[in-house]
Amino acid sequence: MFDDRTINVQAQKRAIRVLGLVLACCLISAVVGVPMVEAATQKTPPSYNYSYWNEAVPAPAAYQATEIITGNTLGTGQLLEPNDLHVTEDQTVYILDSGNHRVIVTDHQFQVLRIVDSFMNDGQVDRFQQPLGLFVNDEGHLYVADTGNHRIVQLAPDGSLVQIVDTPESDLLPANFVFQPARLVVDLAGRIYVMAIGVFDGFMEFNADGTFTTFIGANRVQVDPIEYIWKRLSTREQRSQMVQFTPTEFTNLDIDEEGFIYATNGDEWGDNIKKLNAHGTDILRRNGYFSPGGDIVYYINDGPPRLIDIDVADREIYSVLDAKQGRIFTYNGDGFLMYVFGGKGNLIGEFHTPVAIERIGDDFLVLDKALGEITVFKPTEYGQILNEAVRSYYEGDEERSSALFRRAADLNANLEYAYDGIGKSLLRQGEYKEAVHYFRQAMDRLNYSKAYLLYRKQVMREIFPTMMTCLLIFIVVYFTVRKVVNLRGRKKGVPIEME
Template identity: 60%
Template sequence: MIFSFMIHMKPISANAHVDVPSYNYSFWGDSIAAPDAFKAATLIQGDDLKFGAFKEPNDLFVTEDKTIYVMDSGNNRVVIMDKEFKALDAIDSFENENKTETFSNPQGIYVTEDKHIFIADTGNNRVVHLDQHYHLVGIIEKPESELLKEDYVFQPIRVVVDNADRVYVMAAGVFDGFMEFNVNGEFNTFIGANRVQIDPIELLWKRLSTQAQRSQMMMFIPTEFTNLDINSEGFIYATNGDDSSDKIKKLNARGTDILRREGYYSPIGDIRYPHDVGPSRLIDIDVTDSEVYSVLDSKQGRIFTYNGDGHLMYVFGGLGNQIGLFHTPVAIERVDDSFLVLDKTVGEITVFRETDYGHTINEANRSYYQGDEEKAFQLYKKAIELNANLEFAYTGIGKALLRQGDYKGAMENFKQSLDQKNYSKAFLLYRKELLRDYFPALMTIILVSAIGMIGFRTYRKMRKRKKGIAIE
């Protein structure tokens, strides 16, 4: 059945807004205050819809034309809105061989450029593929493979599709990576398995224990992924639930992690955190243009955004009962330059709007990525004026100057941001430039000096000979 309705939006009043301290991390790992990059602006709820409120929603998806899809899991349906947050349709069933079928606790959704919809229908152990008119195209069920145990239960949680129509599924209880299916829905292989995290002490005990004792110990198995997204180039960005330095991965077609980690710290969320809370647990990831990606931390409700080199750009969000904070955030998406954050417990979406500070950083990164070094240079300078503690902006300026051939200026900015790697690169180029510029003069001086020395020695020898002849 397909519904059409209007959705309720609550604008956030000034006195209802809560300002959560924003921050970044310095080279030394200290948290330093930063201006807000995003502020909560609108709250989307479904309380006064005749079909009822959102119930335990789990996922969001935004298409290129800014159509918004909400996986309303508790109501076993997909709610569709336009970019103005006006509801268009809801899908809670489809026809399959003249029979009406429904969803059961669906968890994930992905929509292709031609509006084909892939739904991780978790409770029914399948992935449902619908076309742009919500007609059934195909169903992916438990794959037949020697790589899976006979008693394995297929429970898809998230799904993405690449430009070649390959389907990648994150399924519960799978430790071998993502399941890859071809265009016909046939299982190909697993890709991108997480590395096994081994405790050295436990490994030593295992080696010293008897076989009976080892059988009672915990096995070393890879951790499960917690979410995934895919960019326009077909690279899969994924998060996992362990405490390693590679909580975020960028996987190529072979499943190899090619994420750049050139920031002060690996992209892992919070560097410092309360001991009773522990490190960030990243449960969702959203990839936008210019290699920028954002991740959601379920423990403290914060959204961390990184550029393509792995520098932390800004942080916002948090847990609490006020607008702009969350109870159980489960998904994030972007609509233009706004963020959508889905809260599972209260069944609502908070819309965050870009501030001038956030816009400046985003545009600076975008300009550099597009090759407009001069604009990037000016915007990074403005970002520093807005936040003198934004150390990575000096790296951005340095890179812009490096591309422009101003190696000395690049060195100065890399020194400011303590970026040793890029400083060394700029220094080598600056030294080559000096040698190239002064090489002719230097060689002339060397040549003249050499001729002068030869001439002087010849002159001294001639004088010695004359003196010897005069004495005789």
């Protein structure tokens, strides 16, 4: 009985909320005169990209699953709830097999090199306990977020212990603080950035010697306006039972070649991808047709995407993993969506509970926690062209990037971003008219304006002599005619005057 009622109340509340929203939308749209936006009702095609108009448009597949790696194919026994992956510069793959408390190290062809499950700590054998994250720096040092043991373990390439970072002590931390590191990265200077469970103040930053220094990059508190109104309306007792407004936790992080941290968080709206500089300020470029952050069109029942992993490749290309739909979104440094692949299901190339992505060269590895398997994705021709085009553009090789973008546009006429690439190189070559055309296709107003100004100047310069000649002729003719008319008039007028 009680249960029924609560459900009813909830349903009512939801109904009121939906009704209110719909009415508000209608009212606003009626008053402002904007047609109501169809909220997420269209079916997304199997492989897609988002257009300028924020619609999912069909696109060729950029990546295809080629292989599935399980514990059995590795010969290490089933993976049990693996949580993290890391690929180093020399393409060594580190798999964190959390349920079996070990790290499996393989080469790029998935031949097992070694298994790290214990290390010598003060002459005694020490083991991991439910570790959740790992990182390997350029020198081959393995950092493990040993969550169950509330510590971070750093091991040298030969497996010997370098240091253990235990629960830090600081004025910034509460007295009863429980240190549960979940994911971590290490920068070139050896500083460790840790995402810890239950920490809302950002990432914990540790010095190379393991002393805690500060928090960086805290998320802002996001308040749901409807929740806020309910809270204002309820009594103090009711309020004390409600969930507090807290800043969202980060969900994952990665670090690029230059030491910038890329992070994802669980925000339902706002920016759920961040690029943090040393101050913890977000410097991610969001110049694409929409802000990066997974699907922009989704069913209301499914809710917005929840990003749980991010992987930065070379040339500022980065990919994020949406846990809700199991899709991987790749963006370039300017924030343009390059391609989307993956999904949930039972076919090869689809996942059950994907938790981690990593790039190995241009291939993708996606780790599935529940199934304990890694899916390898290889780029198709289209994906390869796009990767190369973005890279050459980043390096300033406009000629090559333009050629590649042309090929990409041939394969996918819906890719507005490719037209932008073509337009930019045409602009540099001085083909202003063509550039204007391509920028218009790409819906790039800023560059359109640049190209148009140059084109206008060019045209004006061409027609200026003709225009001036015409004007001159007109003036000469006008004055001559007037003079003739005047002369005639005077001839007629003279006798009259004489009289």
